[in-house]
Amino acid sequence: MTNIPGGGADLDRWLAPFLSVMGRKTRRTWAPLYLRGLLGPGERKSLQPMAARLGLGSHDQLQHFIASTAWDDAPLWSVLAQQADKLVGGPQAWLVIDDTALPKKGTMSVGVLPQYCGQLGKKANCQSLVSLTLAQDEVPVPVGLRLFLPQEWTSDRERCVQAGVPETAMALRAKGEIALGELDRLTAAGVRFGTVLADAGYGASAAFRQGLDARGLRWAVGIPRNQKVYSAAVQLVPPAGRARKPIPNEQPVEAEKVLADLSWRRIAWRQGTKGALAARFAAARIRVGDGPIWGNNRHLPGDEAWLVGEWRSGGERKYYLSNLPADTSLQVLAAAIKARWVCEQAHQQLKQELGLGHFEGRSWTGLHRHALMSCIASAYLQHLRLAAHRRMRRGENAEPNAGPAAITKPARRAARHPRPAVQSPGHASPMSALPT
Structure with a gap:
């Protein structure tokens, strides 16, 4: 993406609800920069290439922002849920639960282990994340990404401590249990949807299905x-x-x-x-x-x-x-x-355009915060797409000096799946003011 339509003042305005819950001014400065790094040009969205493209002297401050345990990003996840609901939420919306895997080399990155990797279509060294996507009218917005820790990790407390896994996450939890916890978080944030969808990796579990029933969900x-x-x-x-x-x-x-x-x-x-x-x-x-x-x-x-x-x-x-x-x-x-x-559209955009799998840190906090920023960036692109669609319906130009089609159209589907079918429903510093 070589150009971001409205990526200056419009992005700053759209980010205002996120920045209002971030506390310290330094975080409110670095968050928009990190997002611009994800949204901007370049094949690689890891820290050093992004810092270079942003004109920063080093990537140290970006690293500190994304991996620091000194602040709680839960309020940001809540704001993301609320913004997603404004974009596509409602009784005709779907909440899609699935997995997405990030191939990794080595053994030190949190949660990495040889396991099935859908991206490669085989068992491979990777991290597996439970994914929740809110969607309506073929517009998907990722609202949850939570790492699954295999038993080889949860049974090795020292390994978990070294990777910064929180005490509450060290117990072995099935993917369905993680998904239900994330679903409860979204419900508490006010996200509206009509039906929960999942593949057989989740649906085969009676406990998962009964958990949905207990919550009164379709x-x-x-x-x-x-x-x-x-x-x-x-x-x-x-x-x-x-x-x-x-x-x-x-x-x-x-x-x-x-x-x-x-x-x-x-x-x-x-x-x-x-x-x-x-x-x-x-x-x-x-x-x-x-x-x-x-x-x-x-x-x-x-x-x-x-x-x-x-x-x-x-x-x-x-x-x-x-x-x-x-x-x-x-x-x-x-x-x-x-x-x-x-959800395949959302996963593809997160990985191919926004660098979800490019994070090179090893920690629990760093991985989840990078995933969070990738989801926020994806939601912003869907905000642009829907705004362009509204203008087209009014007979206006979609976007003056519009950038790539990827910003106003859904990511192309993965070749191995059919196209999705969705029921139709009846204050950050500007880019030029980089901190020194």
Whole structure:
């Protein structure tokens, strides 16, 4: 990005709510500079290249700002949530939960370990972050990035201390548990959304699904094909013999078998650049086998839900659960399932344009603060994109002297995924005043 439309006074105005919660003047000076470093030109968004492009004598002050434990950045995350809600929040918005991995060399960076890396499509040395993205009308705004610590890290207290991991984060936590904690933080900040979306890495967990239910949320999540389910008509009956607890009057069945013989209907969820994006779908009302264990590791029926299958053009089948209402159409179910891919746009922009994976420090604080600033930068770009769209609708020019299309258009999708489908909804110093 060689030019930032409105990147001077407009950026300063947009950052005002963030800077108002930052306390000391030095932080209110260095935060806009760091953001300009992320938003500005250059392939590498690590500290030294950014400092050089900003005309700074060294990168020491940027390093101190981004990695210092002397100040709390929680208020900044809250302001980000509130600004994201203003941009795309509402009852028609999606909250997408996913992973994003940052390839890393060496063993000292916090949380790094050989684990699955989606960016490379294989197991590799990387850091894995739980990602939360608020989206509506194909406009994604990342609102949460929290590092997952593998057991090899949480079981090595000295290693965690050296990397600056807070005491509260040293306990082993599943990704679903981290996601639910971040979801609670966003809810407390007033973020509005209608449905939570997640892939099978989260949806396979009964604890995660039940955590969403306990919060009164609507959701649609991926599951493995062998997830056990019952028919919606299953009943608990008195057992034979001496057993006292009621048991189901039918055996649980794998999800793929339930849908195998149903009629699969072709559904297009949106128009792509090469025509309609479509696949075949089938759905059935079922009760999920995620209740208490009643024998031979079989679970009692849980709540009633939708079981949805997707049969892609290449022959691959995917399976999903959703607690959307019983009268929800197959078209709406399919649109909800496919809307999850909008987070890929956010991840791609964070990595390719804003340098999310370029941070070269090793600490917990540095990584999360760099991630925070990357998210704020992404939200600013979406602010520009939406402002340009409003001007176009009024028949005005999108932006005088507009910069690259990446600023006013969504990042191009990753090649391995279909385009996302999102339901439509009915005071910093200027750039020239660099501190010496």
